[in-house]
Structures are given as C-alpha cells and as structure tokens.
Amino acid sequence: MSKYNVVVAGMGKRGKHHAAAFENNAAFEVTGICDLDESRLNDGKELLGKDLETSTDAAALIGSLKPDVFCFCTMPDLREPFIKLGIENGVKLIAFEKPVADSSEAGMRVRELVKGSGVKAVVSHQHRYGEHYTKVKEIAASGTLGNIHTIYASTPGWMMHMVTHMIDYMRWYNGEAEAEWVMAQAAGRGKLTDRHPSPDYIAGLIQFANGVRGIVETGAGAPNIPEVQKWWGRNRIRVMGDKGFAEVLTNGGWRSVTADGGAQSGEGAMNYEQDMPPYIQDMANWLNDNSKIHPCNFDSAYKGFEIAMAFCRSVVEGGQIALPLTSGADEINALRDKLTDKPVLLASPDHLEEFK
Numbered sequence: 001m002s003k004y005n006v007v008v009a010g011m012g013k014r015g016k017h018h019a020a021a022f023e024n025n026a027a028f029e030v031t032g033i034c035d036l037d038e039s040r041l042n043d044g045k046e047l048l049g050k051d052l053e054t055s056t057d058a059a060a061l062i063g064s065l066k067p068d069v070f071c072f073c074t075m076p077d078l079r080e081p082f083i084k085l086g087i088e089n090g091v092k093l094i095a096f097e098k099p100v101a102d103s104s105e106a107g108m109r110v111r112e113l114v115k116g117s118g119v120k121a122v123v124s125h126q127h128r129y130g131e132h133y134t135k136v137k138e139i140a141a142s143g144t145l146g147n148i149h150t151i152y153a154s155t156p157g158w159m160m161h162m163v164t165h166m167i168d169y170m171r172w173y174n175g176e177a178e179a180e181w182v183m184a185q186a187a188g189r190g191k192l193t194d195r196h197p198s199p200d201y202i203a204g205l206i207q208f209a210n211g212v213r214g215i216v217e218t219g220a221g222a223p224n225i226p227e228v229q230k231w232w233g234r235n236r237i238r239v240m241g242d243k244g245f246a247e248v249l250t251n252g253g254w255r256s257v258t259a260d261g262g263a264q265s266g267e268g269a270m271n272y273e274q275d276m277p278p279y280i281q282d283m284a285n286w287l288n289d290n291s292k293i294h295p296c297n298f299d300s301a302y303k304g305f306e307i308a309m310a311f312c313r314s315v316v317e318g319g320q321i322a323l324p325l326t327s328g329a330d331e332i333n334a335l336r337d338k339l340t341d342k343p344v345l346l347a348s349p350d351h352l353e354e355f356k
Contacts, residue, residue, distance in 0.1 A: 004092070004287060007032040007065055009058045009082065010073035011040040014097055014124070016047055018071050021276035023048050027284035032065045034058045058082065062089045069283070071095040073124075075195050076102040076160060083113050083121070093120040093287055099164045100298070100305040102197070104313075105328025107305055114298050120286055122294045123301035125168040126279040132254040132268025133169065136239060139246040140173045144258040146243030148174070154217040155235040155250075156224065156351050159308065160196035160332075163218045166237065167304035168296075169248075170206075170214050173239050176300065177210040181320045184311035186335065188220060188344030190355060197332045200344035200355055204311040216311075220355040224348030228252040231350065233270060315339075 006028050008019040015035070022028040032053035033044045041054040055061035062070060062085055070086035071094075072078070079101045086094045094114075100123060101107035114121045127133055139145065151174055153166035171177070188200025201221035206214030217223070225234040233251025244258035248268070255265035285292040310321040312331035316338045346352060 003027060003029040004068040005029055005031045006069040006071060007062055007067040008071045009034040011035040011044040015073035017272045017276055018073060019044060020047055021280045025280050032061050034061050059085055066090060068092045073097045080106055080110050083110055087113060087117040087119055091119060093283060095122045097124050099160055100302055103330045103332060104309040104325055105330055108328045111302055121298035122283060122296050123298055125165055125296045125301060126275050127165060127270060128169055128172060129275040129278045130268050130270060132248050135254045135266060136246045136248045137173060139256050140239045144260055145239060145241030148212055148239060148241040150213050150240040152215045153237045154222040156222050157232055158191045158219045159198035159202050163308045164304045166216055167307050169237050171304055174208055174212050177208040179307050179323045180207045180209050181322050182206050182307055182310045182314055183320045184314040186315040189339050189341060192336055199335055199339060202311055206307060220344045220351050221347050224350050225249060
C-alpha cells in the first residue's frame with residue numbers, strides 16, 4: 001500500500017511533534033518541511049533522520065511536491081492563506097493548529113473554503129487522546145454521574161492559546177450538544193499584543209441545548225491548581241451531575257466521586273509521545289474510509305471556536321450572544337477598543353510571571 005505524502009510548514013515545537021508523528025506512522029511519509037528559519041529546517045531534517053525537500057517558501061514547496069497531506073503549525077493569522085494553498089494544490093487532508101482563526105470573519109471564510117473544497121480538515125485538539133481525558137469521557141458517558149447539569153473548565157493560559165482546547169473537550173464530554181447562547185466578561189490588555197492576542201482574563205457562560213450549563217475561565221483570573229507542577233498544565237475540566245462529579249487535570253490525572261463508586265482517581269499527563277500517534281492514525285483512518293471521521297474534525301472544532309468568538313462579542317456588546325453566529329466580525333480588534341487600561345487582578349501569585 002502506498003503512503004500518503006506529507007509536507008509540514010512551521011518547524012517549531014509543534015511542527016516537530018507533527019513531523020515526527022507522521023514519519024513514525026506507516027501510512028505517511030514526510031517529503032518536505034518548511035520554515036522561515038533555516039536553522040529550524042536543519043533541526044527538522046536531523047529529527048526525521050533523512051534527506052528531504054526543505055524550503056523557506058511554503059507555496060513553492062507545496063507546488064513542487066503536491067502532497068496528499070499539508071500540515072501547518074503557524075500563528076493564528078496565517079490560517080486562511082495556508083488553507084487556500086493546500087486546496088489549490090489538490091491535497092486530500094489539511095491538519096493545522098488551533099484556534100481555527102483569529103476572528104469570526106476569518107473563521108467563516110476558512111469554513112467556506114473547507115466546505116467548498118471537499119478537502120478533509122483536522123484541528124489539533126489532541127489532548128483528548130490522553131488516558132486521563134478518555135477516562136473522564138468514559139465516566140461522563142456511563143451514567144454514574146446521574147443527570148449532568150454543569151461542566152466547568154479553567155486554565156491560566158490566555159484565551160487564544162487555550163480556550164478552544166477547553167471548549168472542545170467540554171463539548172465532547174457533553175455529547176457534542178449544540179450551544180444556544182453565551183455571555184462573558186473580560187479584563188486586561190496585556191496579552192492583546194501577544195502572537196495569540198487575547199484579553200488577560202475572560203470568563204463566560206454557555207447554555208447548551210440539552211440544558212447543561214458550561215462555565216469557562218481562561219487567563220490571569222482563572223483559579224490556580226498548585227498541586228500541578230507545570231503551570232501550562234494547570235487546566236481543569238469538571239463534569240458535574242446530581243450523583244457525582246469527574247474531572248481531568250491536564251498534567252494532574254483524573255479523579256471522581258460517584259454514588260456507586262465512591263472516590264476514585266488515576267494518573268495521566270499531557271504527553272505528546274503518547275497523544276500524537278493515535279491523533280495521526282485517525283487521519284490515516286479517515287483518508288482510508290470516509291465514514292471514520294476524525295474526532296478533531298474541522299466542523300467540530302469550528303463550533304468550539306464560534307463559542308469563543310461569541311464570548312468576545314458579549315464582552316464588547318454586552319449581554320447574551322445567540323449561536324450560531326450569522327455574520328463575521330473582528331473580535332480581537334473590538335476588544336482592543338473596548339477593554340480599559342485597568343490592570344487585571346490575578347487569581348494567584350503563581351500567575352504573575354506570565355502576566356507582569
């Protein structure tokens with residue numbers, strides 16, 4: 001069986017993770033890598049342990065190699081041009097980093113590009129492959145929590161880095177229920193200049209169609225989880241029902257209390273070496289069989305992204321925002337106009353290093 005040829009653009013940390021995982025899967029072969037930094041290209045060749053095409057020009061590389069799969073791990077403002085590039089060169093699947101885009105207007109254009117092309121698209125919400133994440137999914141789906149009424153998620157990482165991760169897994173634990181409306185508030189301008197531009201802190205409510213209430217906090221005001229050593233791993237998603245709860249901590253395992261099982265817990269931490277292989281294998285499965293839709297498929301990721309952008313609109317416009325969104329906007333620039341210079345208040349001194 002022939003392999004699917006892959007080009008990876010962006011050879012930073014995440015690009016290297018993707019390139020290595022593709023190369024280590026028997027269904028794929030990385031034939032080209034791209035980055036503006038020549039030293040990263042050399043590092044990538046060394047990592048993959050073979051001679052392959054390299055370029056600082058993604059368009060030239062993809063036009064030459066015509067890959068089956070185009071993977072790019074770049075900043076949020078480059079989603080649309082790179083997706084166009086893949087579609088124009090006849091790729092079968094595009095895999096890219098979250099979030100879907102840097103505004104709803106850009107996200108809607110990306111959605112139309114993907115929808116009109118027939119190209120499969122996958123967004124990297126790969127934390128769900130962790131054993132601790134899947135354990136909480138198992139508990140949530142088992143009925144042992146009784147009537148699930150609330151799903152709470154928090155992360156000290158700022159919005160454009162982390163919020164779609166949180167929402168994606170919340171939706172997964174909630175059986176992919178549709179969101180009807182959101183309402184949110186935000187504070188702090190410091191991270192609006194980041195390459196993942198965000199308010200320093202944003203907190204929002206989600207009303208799901210099945211009656212479950214979602215609560216999300218990201219950034220400086222989110223609660224600390226000091227028992228987890230890695231700051232970026234201090235992320236909690238807790239599923240609450242009338243008979244118990246179950247929660248996952250990105251770098252702190254899982255725990256639950258249920259009426260029939262009592263208190264239980266288990267280990268688990270974000271581990272790219274463990275999480276990336278099944279994430280990549282599911283791409284091969286989808287390419288081989290259209291019925292095996294990737295769990296991180298674009299349509300699902302877009303719904304979480306839309307919720308995040310609706311949070312921003314609620315901050316700017318006030319009040320509740322109905323979903324789905326019917327028109328695009330530039331939410332981050334609107335936040336720049338809306339948020340004051342009043343300093344954000346920290347939930348913990350542990351957050352100070354990232355929010356000076």
